[in-house]
Amino acid sequence: MRMNKSKPILAFIFLLIWSCQSNRVAIENKEPSSVYNSETVLSEETDKSKLVKKLERKISEYQGSAQRDFDLLHTSLDLSFDFENEWVIGEAMLTLKPYFFSQKTIVLDAKDFEIHGVALVDEAGKNDLNFQYDTQKLTVYLPEEFSLKDTLTVNIRYTAMPNENSGSGSAAITDRKGLYFINSDGEENKPTQIWTQGETEHNSKWVPTFDRPNERATHDIKLTVEEKFRTISNGALIASTANGDGTRTDHWEMNLPHAPYLMAVVVGEFVEIEDSWEDIQVNYYVEEKYAEGAKTVFKHTPEMIGFFSDLLGVKYPWQKYDQVVVRDFVSGAMENTTISVFMEELNLDERAAIDSEWDGIIAHELFHQWFGNYVTNESWSNLTLNEAFANYSEYLWYDYKEGSDEADLHHVSEMEQYMAEASRKQVDLIRFYYDDPEDMFDSHSYAKGGRILHMLRNHLGDLAFFESLKHYLTKHAFQSVEVHDLRLAFEEVTGMDLNWFFNQWFLDSGHPILEYEVDYSQPDNLLLTVAQRQDFETTPLYKLPFKVSWYVDGERKEKDFVLEKEWQQFALENETPVSLMYFDERKVLLAEKNSFRGLDHFVRQFNES
Ligand SMILES: [Zn+2]
Structure with missing residues (x-):
């Protein structure tokens, strides 16, 4: 489904004018018995009711940010596990306060639980509360109305x-x-493990919470497990107590607030490989037989943390960084705060590890610790605020570590991935209409988002781009954001208006389809003609900053232009006569480009190469 910001409104106004005029005509020519007229009225009614239905759907199906009735401040969890039934035995203490308006009920996400009791906790002790439970939502009835000045513990x-x-x-x-x-x-012939996967709204399958990305809280989790198991969770392990019955209770504390979908628990027999960056512990956890392989697979992690910290001007913001490889994972990897979980393809012995390369996925999850965890999309509609950055981090890392050729290969392959998807579907990047939040995890949110950031970086220059990211991360640290926050951060730093860029790329769908031609008849002033050929009914007419380049005695020359018409000509004024020029040589533009080049162009290219 495609919902454009402005076009449906224009279409609505047009239809309104059209229907008003038609009505007037129908009234003026009063011929009620005429078959012709009753059909006209009928068709008008049908058109109007279709339009009304469409507009009503636009309201009812809008995927906005979750309303915040309460602000969850802290969750204390005490968990043990029934392996036989595959159940979690839990006790949760939620400290929360009304967000703004006074509240008398609390509605929590708690999916497929059996609720044994709910109580309000104060100095005097526990007072049982009435509640209603429908297997997905737990509604707790408070004894009185609580205002935003009150903090309560349930x-x-x-x-x-x-x-x-x-x-x-x-x-x-x-x-x-x-x-x-x-x-x-x-x-079964594999280790026994427990692990969690919260994104998008699945952590409420084991912890009662407000399972929405615009919530943010600290927590501490007590995990009681058999002595043989190791536990890994968010934040720091602050205590570990043997219970004398073959079990041990580990107490994890996450004292920096993050979104519920980023909570994680892993239980299993893992070896710990210790590493570090500055004063931060950077550990890897794998099954014992893959310990040597893990040292190779994850070896660039500390360097990556340093590289990204420097590039962003924001030091890695969390207490530690663990990476765990688990069995039967449901995705490639997940960036839970301070504990990224990876699929078992990263379980490699020493030899296989040398022949493989996982830096892309490692960089991706690591970059989320800033984009996603430190600053979080307020709703799944804004998912690209998490994923475009994580996707682009892969390019940034390859460019730094492997060089620009490797990075460019990655860039082009990501562009192709989006183009392949775009041949099947074209949707707004930030989209407020979807059936399931999981639908947002597509090549639009990832590959297209990453390419858009690359265009923005090329348009603004590195200094402005990374200063803006630093401003965005600093201003919105430990907050949730929507796309306008990103735009405003860029505008505040650069002093430029960037509505046009964000509107066409983030809030609309499609991409430019360009045809171009170079006129070489005047070698000291080449003439470039570019035309936009996308369908303007469904796709914007783009304003596109771009570069042309040419070489004089092996030296690269470059000039900036802006395409802002359907058909436009650009004189290069290159002065020194040249016989070959490149339009968007570095493939920055997320566009389909078709050139109309004669045979002489290819002869020139052959001669110059
Ligand atoms: Zn991601």
Whole structure:
């Protein structure tokens, strides 16, 4: 579905004028018995009711940001696991306050739980509360109205059954259990593990919460497991206590606020490979037999943390950074705050590790620690604010580590990935209409978003681009954002208006289809003609800054132009006569480009190469 910001309104006004005029005509020519007229009225009614239905759907199906009735401040969790039934036995203490308006009920996401009791906790103790539970939402009735000056603590005892209602996956993840038991009875030929996958709204399968990306809270989690298991979670391990019955309770504390979908728990028999960057612990966790391989697979991580910290001017913002490789993961990898989880393809022995390369996915998850975790999309409609950056980080890393040729290859392959998807569907990058949040995880949000950032960087220059990102990250640290926050950050730093850029690329669909031709008849002043050939009914007429380049005695010359018409000519005024020029030589433009070049062009290109 495509919902343009301005066009439907224009179309609506047009239809309104059209229908008013038609009505007037119908009234003036009063011939009620005429078959012709009743059909006209009928068709008008049908058209109007279609339009009304469409407009009503536009309101009812709009995917906005979740309304915040409460602000969750802190969650204390105490979890143990029933491996036989694959259940989570939990007790949660939620500290929260009304967001603005006074509240008498709390509605929490708690999917497929059995609720054993809900209580309000104060100095005097616990007071049981009435609640209603419909297997997905827990509605808690408070004894009185609480205002935004009040902070309250609610205790919930529950059993979570993550396997209930599971099985329906998506292109992004293959299931939505939230918490997964792997080989829980030990009968299969693989290790026994537990791990979680919260994005998009699946952590409420094991913790009662406001499972929306615009929520943000600290938490601490107690995990009681068999002695043989290691636990890994967000933040720092602050205590580990043997219980004397073959179990141990690990206490993890996440004292910096982050979104609920970024909470994570991993349990299993892993070895720890210690590494570090500056004063930050950077550990890798894998099954013992892959320990040597992991040292190779993840070896660039500290250097990456340093590279991204310097590039962004914002030091890695969290307590530590763990990377864990688990079995049967439902996605490629997930950037939970301070603990990224990877699929088992990264389980490699020493030899296989040398022959493989995982820097792209490692960079991607790491960059999310800034874009996604430190600053978070306020709704899944804005997913590209997380994924475009993570996607672009792969290019940034390759460019730094492997050189521009390697980076360009990656860039072109990402562009092709988007183009392949665009041949099947073209949707707004920021889109407020989708059936399922998981639908947002496509090559638009990732590859197209990354290419748009590359264009913006080329338009503004490196200094302005990275200064703007630093401003965006600093201004919105520990906050949720929408696309306008990104635009404003760029505008505040550069002093430029960038509405045109964001409107055509982030808030609209499609891409330019360009035809171009170079007139070489005047070698000291080549003439470039460019035409936009996309369908303007569905795609913008673009304003496109671009570069042309040519070489004089092996030296590269470059000039900036802006295409802002359907058909436009540009005189190069190159002065020194040249016989060959390149339009967008570095393939910055996310566009289909077709040249009308005669045979003489290819002869020139052959002679010059
Ligand atoms: Zn990502």
